[in-house]
Amino acid sequence: MTRHVVAHVADIPPGERLIVEIAGRSIGVFNVNGRFFAVKNSCPHQGGQLCLGRTVGLATAERPGEITYTREGEILRCPWHGWEFDLATGRSVFDPNRTRVKSYPVEVEELQAETYPVEIERERVVVVLT
Amino acid sequence: MSAVAHEPRAATARQTPRELSLIDCDAHHNWGGVKDVLPYLPRYWADYVLESQFKALPNSPYPKGVGGGERVDARPGDVGSAGSDVDFFRRQLLDEWGVDVAILTGQFYNVAFLANAGFAAALSSALNDWMIETWLARDDRFRGSLTVPMQDPVAAVKEIDRLGSRPDIVQILISAGSRMPYGQAFYDPIWEACERNGLVVGMHFGGIGIMHAPTSAGWPSYYLEWHTDMSQAFQAQMVSLVAEGTFQKFPGLKFALIEGGFAWVPHVMWRLDKNWKGLRTECPWLTRKPSEIILDHFRLTTQPIEEPDNDAHLLQVFEMMDASRTLMFSSDYPHWDFDSPQQAFPRLPAELKRRIFVENARELYGL
Structure with a gap:
């Protein structure tokens, strides 16, 4: 397990994502309403750059025609064929147990030892490669 | 006339468990003409028939290139159309082939092709009462399909509730061609009534008159084309019913797709699953x-059996569509494209054969 500092928090505002290269892997780091998630930038379907897709909500329906739309911004849709993935888990919506994208733990850590005269960013984003 | 129809006949024979060896899911009985149902029509509609010289239900715009659409040897004598004589029908289909149960499919779903919904409703009731008295009462091996006016769901539900609880009625019968895809909410009351009455929805080859063309390309020129293309209508109905959530609304509802082919089923399942993702x-x-919804809620009949040059290819299709769950034998007697239960199939594994010739239909129709 290795830790990789990828950005300052302010670099990825809520609703935005940053695609970074870590140890040869392309990974998207997403800020979803202040929570950070990271998934591999490759769709398990046909290898499209998943992290270029839109982040959307989750459409569900108890009954035909009665659609509810929740968890806005938490679902990533592949830009190629529209497959949906839960950013929090990497699990697909249509088959959460068998179709997943690799997801990585993300931590936000305080800057502690920096002693620059003026500190602009106080936190940075760390992706943990597992 | 409806007094008779309201009284289910003693059905003891139907309830006696017996070993079944052959169920025919598409056996077309016929009338001798509209005169047969005149006594069952209300006076107004009987006079409407006479005054307008209405002779026959709308039929295909294609002169049928083989035997006028009938097996030539199935015509009872010089008069009468194939399938119109009960005794001849019993001898030539049931006795000759050892059919234990024949689901009567008539060709009366054609009432749905009429523009006048009131006339369609009256004819439906008359045809159903006529079928019960003239056919179902004559032989325990017959089971009936209700004719319903699809133009008017309220009237269709009324007819389903009038007769649907009879033990000798197992389904309603509608055409694959329609005015709008069957999954759309317009039809929901009909499906609700079928589920409530424990009736299957039989969907049969056909669709003219006020219905759309069977292809999205329009009306083809030849019966050859129409007969081949009809599977497109079945596919569209299957996709519509699944996509619209009909089976979430009516979880007990089952469809029997009759004479629409079946080799397309793997294609639809794969394409629909892929697109759904x-x-x-x-x-x-x-x-x-x-x-999964398709496999749970749809059954398909065999006739006209696909005939690839290589028998193994047919068996592969059976595997792809899980035929041991989904496929049911049908002969289409007495039409020109009849399939013989003994000759139409390549050699089948015994268990699969039993599923196709008996068990799938027995389970679907509660026989």
Whole structure:
């Protein structure tokens, strides 16, 4: 397990994502309403750059025609064929147990030892490669 | 006349368990002409028939290139159309082939092709009462399909509730061609009534008159084309019913797709599953693979059996569509494209054969 500092928090505002290269892997780091998630930038379907897709909500329906739309911004849709993935888990919506994208733990850590005269960013984003 | 129809006949023979060896899911009885149902029509509609010289239900715009659409040897004598004589029908289909149960399919779903919904409703009731008295009462091996006016769901529900609880009525019968895809909410009351009465929805080859063309390309020129293309209408109905969530609304509802072919089923299942993965947000009530819904809610009949040059290819299709669950034998007697239960199939594994010739239909229709 290795830790990789990828950005300052302010670099990825809520609703935005940053695609970074870590140890040869392309990974998207997403800020979803202040929570950070990271998934591999490759769709398990046909290898499209998943992290270029839109982040959307989750459409569900108890009954035909009665659609509810929740968890806005938490679902990533592949830009190629529209497959949906839960950013929090990497699990697909249509088959959460068998179709997943690799997801990585993300931590936000305080800057502690920096002693620059003026500190602009106080936190940075760390992706943990597992 | 409806007094008779209201009284289910003693059905003891139907309830006696017996070993079944052959169920025919598509056996077309016929009338000798509209005169047969005149006594069952209300006076107004009987006079309407006479005054307008209405002779026959709308039929295909294609002169049928073989035997006028009938097996030539199935015509009882010089008069009468094939399938119109009960005794001849029993001898030539039931006795000759050892059919234990024949689901009577007539060709009366054609009432849905009439523009006048009131006339269609009256004819439906008359045809059903006539079928019960003239056919179902004559032989325990017959089971009936209700004719219903699809132009008017309220009237259709009324007819389903009038007769649907009879033990000798097992389904309604509708055409694959329609005015709008069957999954759309217009038809929901009909499906609700079928589910409530424990009736299967039989969907049969056909669709003219006020219905759309069987292809999205329009009306083809030849009967050859129409007969081949009809599977497109079945596919569209299957996709519509699944996508619209009809089976979430009516979980007990089952469809029997009759004379629409079946080799297309793997294609539809694969394509629908694939598209659902990317497009499920349009229909988020679909919480499992569409193909699973298809396998649970649709059954298909065999005739006209696909005849690839290589028998092994047919067996592969059977495997792809899980024929041991989904496929049911049908002869289409007495039409020109009749399939013999003994000759139409390549050699089948015994268990699969039993499923196709008996068990799938027995389970679907509760026989």
